[in-house]
Amino acid sequence: MRRYDPADEERIRSRSLVREWTRSGLLAAAQMAHLEADLRVDLRRTNLFLRLVLFLFALLIVAASVLLIITLSGMKDDENIAMLTAIASLACLGLAEYLTARFRLYRFGVEEGFAVAAVALLTVSAVFMASRVRNGRPGESQVLAGLIVAAPCAFAIYRRFGYIYAALAAIVCAALIPFHTSLSPEMQRAAAAGILVLVFATARAKHLLHGDEFPGDEYGMIQAAAWAGLYFNLNLQISFGRIGGWFYWSTYALIWLLPIIGLLMALRDRDRLLLDVNLAMALVTIATNKSYLDLPRQPWDPILFGVFLMAAAIMIRRWLSKGPEGQRYGFTPLSLLTAERRALAVVSAASAIVQPGIPAASSAPTKPELGGGRSGGGGASGSF
Amino acid sequence: MTILGRLDRWKTAGAITELQYNTIAPLVRKDRFSVFIELNALLYLGVLSFVGGLAWVAQSYFATLGDAVILSALTLVLGVSFYYCFSKAPPYSSGEVESPNLAFDYVLYLGCLVFGIELGYLETRFHLLEDYWDFYLLFSSVLFFVLAYRFDNRFVLSLGLSSLAGWFGLRISRIGFIYGDSLRPYAIAYGFLVAGAGAWFHTRSIKRHFTETYFHLAASVLFISLVSGVIDGRRTELYLLGLLGLAAVSIIEGVRFRRFAFVVYGTIYSYIGISAEVLNDLRELTPVVMYFVISGSLVVLAMVLLARRFGREE
Known part of the structure; x- marks a missing residue:
């Protein structure tokens, strides 16, 4: 099923690790060259940035080409457009296959663009086909048809080429299907939760089987995404659910339970992605708690929340540092690889666009105007 | 072949030393697991939330609490932050300097953000510079640049750059053709x-x-x-x-x-x-x-x- 040899995929991942160890000073540059010779693969790759450009422009070419055929042929009938996009989808898939087979492209961008375009075009085809069906709310059957086609197709692309984002798109599409049916809002949420639990359980079983090495790393990502999706679906404050009664309070209980269960699993398995997802979930639970309970928000809430986060971080660091060799149960607050510091450098540079703003005036009758805030200054430009 | 299998093979073949194997293998097995990123994320979010809350309290309660209380509280946070940074900082170097501890960078960032709030509050309440209020942004950015270089802090550097942008009339946080x-x-x-x-x-x-x-x-x-x-x-x-x-x-x-x-x-x-x-x-x-x-x-x-x-x- 997979287009690439699993041994090549393993070598590519090992190669990335060797480079990371070298950057982190654990291996010498000469050793890296020697080890990389052992990990050589016959695949053509490029860096992330060029891959991104190639991906975007491949999508642009496909979209423009299909539109060109439609305009040149004067096609207006939904059925014909559906047929054309289905044929174009097959052509794109064929191109993606050809490029990977002929030129041995691996995450090169162009072949990815064609593979993703194949899914998008088949989805568009399904939407146009379903436009003949007239029931329910306008457009509902088209969206449903699109999701029903997109979910398995995106998953098939993941299985064939290994694009993890295709698997994530498949999960999102599958989870959205119940929301476009005539089920009650409670049942829609429950059905979506059922789909996500199924995905999570399947991916987790495979992740535990394979560990962090290929293909276990991919299952780890799918598992974390399904878990995050489950939480998002159940937290009615962030997913705009207007449901009351027992279901509402069940979701309230679950948004506390899920991060706890997830954190326990993540800490036991030392699964970073799952750990980060559950930490984020826990923070969102605390942040949305008052909204859930319909309690008024107070201006000092963010202060308490901030103090809690800072105190938690400092206490955990101290506790870990005071353990033997500066660690406890294998957990250390120290940076072990440069990838961690690089990630931090990116966040700190990007913080230029995420400066804390000042909330809009709520009860300030004599509020003077400053003529609008500007960026930076840590809020110095805002108005009180 | 698993990566541990490869490490074993490389050690046996002499491609890596015993010491290197003993350092890398625990990382692969996750016998050593770093939570460095997670702790940094908690501190960063904590600072943002804390400062956002301070601003919100100042905005909501300046009439009730009075300027003196609010300014005293902000000055206290500012003073403690800067005192901590100046007392704990390693000497200046033009190269990259390791922070003395995990919280250090965030304490400085907190101090700088509070400084921004305090300046904004002073101008809003007392109109010290009136039409020239945007010079606060210039002054803030100069201070932030100095602190960023002195303490080797990228967060504060970004703050300085965005404050300078503010002085030029730009808003970096908006994405698009603005x-x-x-x-x-x-x-x-x-x-x-x-x-x-x-x-x-x-x-x-x-x-x-x-x-x-x-x-x-x-x-x-x-x-x-x-x-x-x-x-x-x-x-x-x-x-x-x-x-x-x-x-x-x-x-x-x-x-x-x-x-x-x-x-x-x-x-x-x-x-x-x-x-x-x-x-x-x-x-x-x-x-x-x-x-x-x-x-x-x-x-x-x-x-x-x-x-x-x-x-x-x-």
Whole structure:
């Protein structure tokens, strides 16, 4: 099923690790060259940035080409457009296959663009086909048809080429299907939760089987995404659910339970992605708690929340540092690889666009105007 | 073969030493697991939340609590933060300096953000500079730059850069083509100033690890300004010429220094600019989509050649 040899995929991942160890000073540059010779693969790759450009422009070419055929042929009938996009989808898939087979492209961008375009075009085809069906709310059957086609197709692309984002798109599409049916809002949420639990359980079983090495790393990502999706679906404050009664309070209980269960699993398995997802979930639970309970928000809430986060971080660091060799149960607050510091450098540079703003005036009758805030200054430009 | 299996084989073959094996294998087995990123994330979010709350309290309760209480509280937080940083900081070095502890960078960041709030509060309540209030931003940015270099803090550097942008009248946190005709020259001046400052510090080997932050910000602001000039400016040709020149520099230097993000900037922004200019006169859909097919193919071809020649490495 997979287009690439699993041994090549393993070598590519090992190669990335060797480079990371070298950057982190654990291996010498000469050793890296020697080890990389052992990990050589016959695949053509490029860096992330060029891959991104190639991906975007491949999508642009496909979209423009299909539109060109439609305009040149004067096609207006939904059925014909559906047929054309289905044929174009097959052509794109064929191109993606050809490029990977002929030129041995691996995450090169162009072949990815064609593979993703194949899914998008088949989805568009399904939407146009379903436009003949007239029931329910306008457009509902088209969206449903699109999701029903997109979910398995995106998953098939993941299985064939290994694009993890295709698997994530498949999960999102599958989870959205119940929301476009005539089920009650409670049942829609429950059905979506059922789909996500199924995905999570399947991916987790495979992740535990394979560990962090290929293909276990991919299952780890799918598992974390399904878990995050489950939480998002159940937290009615962030997913705009207007449901009351027992279901509402069940979701309230679950948004506390899920991060706890997830954190326990993540800490036991030392699964970073799952750990980060559950930490984020826990923070969102605390942040949305008052909204859930319909309690008024107070201006000092963010202060308490901030103090809690800072105190938690400092206490955990101290506790870990005071353990033997500066660690406890294998957990250390120290940076072990440069990838961690690089990630931090990116966040700190990007913080230029995420400066804390000042909330809009709520009860300030004599509020003077400053003529609008500007960026930076840590809020110095805002108005009180 | 698993990575542990490979490590075993490399050790046996003598490709790595016993010591290296004993350092790397526990990382692979996760016998040692770092929570460095997670702790940093908690501290960063904690600081943002805390400062946001301080501002909200000041805004909501200045009438009830009174200026003295609010200013005293802000000054206390500010004083404690800066005292902590100055008392714990290692000596200045023009190279990269390791923070004395995990919280250090965030304490400084907190102090700087509180300083910004306090200045904003003072001006709002007492109108000290009135029409010249934006000089607070200039003053803040100068202070933030000094502190960023003294304590080697990228968060504060970003704060300084965004405060300086504020003084120029720009809003970095907004994404899109936001610069109107009146603001565009200031945005371009800001972009060149930031790029020039980054290059100046780099050539003098002062905190070279900051250089990319300067260049990314400068490139983003310059490209957005020039593209917005091409799309809705009055002197389109001039802006297009500038855009193409900047794109050429960005792509060439990006390839030269293997910083491919700049290749992306140059390619995408110049494509948008050229497309805006070409499509401006086209009214029919067919030539428009034909343009995208042909131009898109040319870009893909160029990028494939570039990737094969220079961008092979992951």
